[in-house]
Each structure stands twice: as structure tokens, then as C-alpha cells.
Amino acid sequence: MRLMMKFTIPVERGNEAAKDGTMAHAIESLVKATNAEAAYFTVIDGERAGYIFFEEADQARLTRYNEPMFAALDAAIEIVPVLSLDDLKRGLPN
Numbered sequence: 001m002r003l004m005m006k007f008t009i010p011v012e013r014g015n016e017a018a019k020d021g022t023m024a025h026a027i028e029s030l031v032k033a034t035n036a037e038a039a040y041f042t043v044i045d046g047e048r049a050g051y052i053f054f055e056e057a058d059q060a061r062l063t064r065y066n067e068p069m070f071a072a073l074d075a076a077i078e079i080v081p082v083l084s085l086d087d088l089k090r091g092l093p094n
Contacts, residue, residue, distance in 0.1 A: 004082045005034070005052040005065065006044075013074040014048045023048075026072040034065055053082065 009017070017023035027050065031039050034054035041050045056062065062079060069075040083091065 001056060002037075002082050002084065002087070003054055003056055003079050005030075005050075005054070006078045006080075007050050007052075007069055007073075007075045008044055009048040009073045009075050011047055017073055022072050026068060030065060030069060 009023070014023065017026070027039075027041075030036075030052060034052055034056070036052045036054045038053040039050065041048070043049060066077050066079075069077060
């Protein structure tokens, strides 16, 4: 199943993590671990944020992605299923 992870990082923790290299390492590790098909980074409500799009068949593996982000960056995380245009077309009635 294709999933989208949205994460935000609190400003103070993000500042520390940007300075000491923790942020780059945590995000690079996440992108690699998920084998992300796409990763985008932005600001949401004044906090550093990102969207990671990836495939995952085993929901138990989500903890392997979440826990390092919680521990390293105090990240708030949301994960939701998403559809490609082709997926949407297959799901809609003809």
C-alpha cells in the first residue's frame, strides 16, 4: 500500500538538530529505510516539515520509521494511505 508520512519538527528541537547534524541523519535514514518514491520538505505552521511517499505492505514496520523520528527530532507524525491517479481510476465506478 502506498502511504504518505507527514512529519513536523518543533522549532527549538529542529534548531538543535540542524546544528548538530541529527536532522540530516534522521531524515536521510528515514528516506532510505522507507525506500521513498518521493520526499518533499517545507514549513507548516512555522515548523520544519516533510512529506515522504512510500510503499509498505506490513503495518508493523511503521514503528521502524516512526520511532527514530520521535526519538531524534521530537517529530509529530501522521501516516495516511494515498492513491495514484491510476489507483483512483481503478477504484471509481465506470
